[in-house]
Amino acid sequence: MASSRLFEAYPPFPVDVPTAILPKISLDKLSSGSEAEANELFHACRTKGFFLLDLQNEPAGDGLLRDIEALFAITREVMDLSLEEKTEYKQHPPLLGYKAAGIMKNEKGQPDRCEFFNVGQDDIRGNIPRRANPKPVQDNRETFMSFMDNASRVLFRIFGILEAQLGLPTGTLAALHRQDQPSGTVVRMIRYPPQTPRDHGSSLLNHTDYGTITMLCNVLGGLQILPPGASNEDSNWQYVKPQPNCVIVNLGDALVEWTGDILRSNEHRVIAAPGKQAEHARFSVAFLVRPERKVSMKRLVGGKIPTAAEDGKEELSVSADEWELKKAVALIAGADCARSKGGRELRTTNVPVKVG
Template sequence: MPAVTIPPVAHYDPTPGTKEEIDYAAVPIIDFAKVGTPEGRAALAPQVRDAMRTYGFMCIVNHGLTQAQNERMVDIANVPFTEVPEEEQAQFISKTKELGEWKGYKPRQYWHVDNGVRDQIQHYATVRPAFGQQHPRALQPFLPEVHGFMEHNHFNVLHQILRLLALGLELPEETFVERHHFDVEGLTFLRFAKYYPRTDDDEVKTKNVWMKGHTDSGTISLLWSQPVVALQIMTPDGKWRHVKHVPNSIIVNAGDAMEMFSGGFYKATIHRVVQPPIDQRGFTRLGLLYFAYADADVKLVPCTDSPVLQRVGITRKVEDKDAPTMQMYSSMRASMYGNSEVERKADGVDEQIVSGLVVRHYN
């Protein structure tokens, strides 16, 4: 058989690592080397349970992709931003405000951040299962690799995390996996995100915040770690701390849907993006993110048959009879974020009501 060739792609030069003194969060590091065996999962389940209950965040290493494969995907992630003309990009603008979906481009200055300042973040999203989605011409040669990367995230990383979270609740391993199908039209998507430097005036007006503190709306978010130190989480002591870059690792956080499924046992962690340290300013920040959602028609109600929840109790955000489906909640969150009226509380927290639930953004 002839050798399979892959199309050439321009290399994205990553930002040099920072040498600044940083107050890092103690994000637990989870080694996935043996997650493919029942014995390995049994050993990892308590670690993941404690990480996601205490922090709602963890860092995964030995996830199955090499550093070279990781870098190749970063190079591909840059294609929609550098190789597609603006007039062609305009044909693929997502209908987030109208339809609550992320498919295609989110342009810069789409969201309001604070004090009249709009964001400088550009996205390109591929929605699972992606095979029917139209893409810009420059990205089309790389679609087999994009699809393969999505499958790796879904089956080799996400599903294993979901199994470990189910074990942590003493539920059957496949409990959450069965709510996250890949080959049906769904909500889960891969996002290429590029952050551009901002003016000094914008930094002052927003107090250096690039994306306000928030929780994700889905179940599990996978952020492939990149060198620009700008992500912060609110740690259990109520302080903002940076997440350290670990080469070829995945930062994992739980979202609102997982917190609701687990009756408050697993925490949807508050996180934000801020101006990078001095020696990383002036560079772009390019990221790979896989946002997982339960199947569209799944109701966001607790797993009351969990022996763990029966022992520790259940915290509900809304009564079960009033709980939204994953489709309802995710669509409303997407359409409203950065584009709707909020109530500013005295402590600086912005509040919105989404599908009967209170959603907060932290300034």
């Protein structure tokens, strides 16, 4: 999340709107080996699928906060370019570049209200030939690299805790996300336009993320989550209140699949920001972490994870890139109003981990 300085430039988040109660996890405590903090993180990943991560007072976190400040400025520069210039970089497989507002559909079949620009990890790290990008991106490739480096350090800390809690060998999840291998991981710069009281509507349909983990950096409200088990009615949706020096972290469907539904991917959407915040354009930066393209989406074997045979389920025998393409097409069409999933009970004991 951005620092307090950026928050001071906007109206405050109102106190009279339904707001989700999310745990705030300290990266500093996680890095110091706090068992209580690790347990709270794992509990959040199983029950809510969302948590706030306080980045302060930890080297990678402090570096990430500086990168976020810089990326907010770059996001404004990119979005302030003319539509004609942005359209020169319009998206095509592998879904890098610019997406104009209205290309996707919301849950009612109406055009979405967000525009964004995806900068691929593969592009920045040289896993693919360098792409053409608008000047604000090309001139700041080092900033994107720094952001990805610091965000990945944070990510691998989270992975390590999940592995330990699941009874998996250290490095199991990191091995599915090697940074020198092609993946769908992107930095997404987003702008939502202001909305008038008479024109409040859904900006991005309700969905679950199909990747591994998302780290969201934003100042204004608008993100909402549906509490697990609640019916999909407007009265049940809750705003997530952004907080200075924190990122909003949510788990994606890949972790649910790999862990046999132990971890949770929770339904969420974006609507108009609450109160007077809706009068302002809403900028966000998201780090969408996705697996290496060629890894299998079959569930992991061992530890506390039940086998597909025990559940009476057929294995998901597709690669990550096949999985993501199918999910992306459905999301663009407004057909992927996926419901929250995961949060099943754990085994009481580990089983041997299959190697090789």
